[in-house]
Amino acid sequence: MKYIGILLDNIVYRGIPYGKTGYENLSFYEDAAKLYGLIPCFFTLKDITPDMNEIKAYVRDDLGSYKKKNIPIPRVIHNRGLYFSKKHQSHLQSLVKKGFILFNQWNRYRKLEIYHTLTKYDELTENLPETRKATKDNIRLMENKYSKLILKPDSGSLGNGLMKIEDYDHKKLLTIFSHREKNWLRIPFTKDLPEMLKKRISSGNYIVQEYIPLVLYKGNPFDMRVSCQKNHLGEWQMTGVVGKVAKDESFITNVAKGGTVYQLGELLHHTLLDEKKVTARIEQVSLKISKILEEHFSGLADIGLDLGITTEGIPKFIECNGRDLRYSFRNANMHDIWKNTYATPIGYGKFLMDRG
Known part of the structure; x- marks a missing residue:
């Protein structure tokens, strides 16, 4: 053997x-x-x-x-x-x-690099929230276009460093975590960006993204982790999809930050969206993204995509994870799919061996 x-x-x-x-x-x-x-x-x-x-x-x-x-x-x-x-x-x-x-030789990608790669393809236009490097000028530009914005590190995360800017009583409101106070702060501002925000983005490692109006589950926003992998036939497949719900009064769905995982069907049951149609659209968009990224990043074969769903049922790309930790499927009691996320890459490995 x-x-x-x-x-x-x-x-x-x-x-x-x-x-x-x-x-x-x-x-x-x-x-x-x-x-x-x-x-x-x-x-x-x-x-x-x-x-x-x-x-x-x-x-x-x-x-x-x-x-x-x-x-x-x-x-x-x-x-x-x-x-x-x-x-x-x-x-x-x-x-x-x-x-x-x-x-999967290289499995950490900058979010802005992925975004710019995908924007070259017109068929993904409706699936890509506008994303820019987080500079003072770009944040101002985005504030004038959208009522809510998300700011996050360009690389890595697990929910770390996320911030939100939104319209608030004729002003803007920044939601940001203070490491010194070990708590979330809500800072109103008008013209000048808060010093805390300016200091955070001064590293040059932040992006600002159009806020996606996510569908809600019991009042809390949710998005999805989609496992896309190449299989024993050498073809991309959607191995599984699982929902992630933000905890009360939070905008962050990451499990590492208190988010809770659910099977997608259970979440969509609480919306006006059709589960079969939404799942089909998620699969279509996810596989399209996977194939495009493989063309630009050699050796890509096993990724976890974070997607949101709008109230109209449109999948919105959030980010690509080059090393999916897979435990969300375990936590959602999706044991067979969790196991398949391990089996599928092994099948792809066998395909590569046989191909020589």
Whole structure:
């Protein structure tokens, strides 16, 4: 049987012998690999170099325990680690040049770069909220066009650093989290941007985005995480979609910030929207976005898209996550889909092996 490589973060890797692998469920990789006649092996970037013939990786033994074992280097590797430095990227590229097939090689993308890539395609015009680099001039320009705006870091997030500007009693109102006071602040202003906001955007790492009028669930806004992956046929598929609802009096749906996950059908049942039509539109837009991004970002094969739905049922793109942690499906009791988010990339790995 052939090995398929799973490239992990150091933290996840160190937890393997103790069964503490955080967001990664190794048993799902094992089940999927068995289905395709493969053996998964787990390692980190420092364990592999282009000139090696063997690698020491964690492999599950007959008793179900993980042991480090010397094995032939797998020719196909699924990157589940976050390796962003120039040194790491050079290392990864050296593996590709040597002939290794590495999918999801780069899995952190700047939001503005993704947005500008997608705006080149007219068929996505209605699905893209206007997004700009968050400068004082751009914020002013956007304030004059929209009654509500969202500001967030251009890279990373998990809900960290999000802010909102909205019309309020003939003024503007900034909602921002104060790390000093460990609480949310609501700051009214008129012409000059609040100092706290100016300081936050001075890093140059923020974007400002048109606020999407999301549909509500029991008075709270919700959006969706859509798992899009390439499968055993080498084709993109929507593996699953799950809803994320903001907690009371919050505009942030991220689970890490108190959001709650639900199956989409349950959320749409509380709206006037047709579940089948909305789901079909979500799938159509998500697959279109995935295929476009793959054309521009080589090796893309496993992403999590955040989409919102307007009250008219129009999907709106929010952002692309290059390494979907997948646990939202678990939390929503969507066990089969959660498991499939692991199985589908393994099937794609088998496709790449067979294709040579």
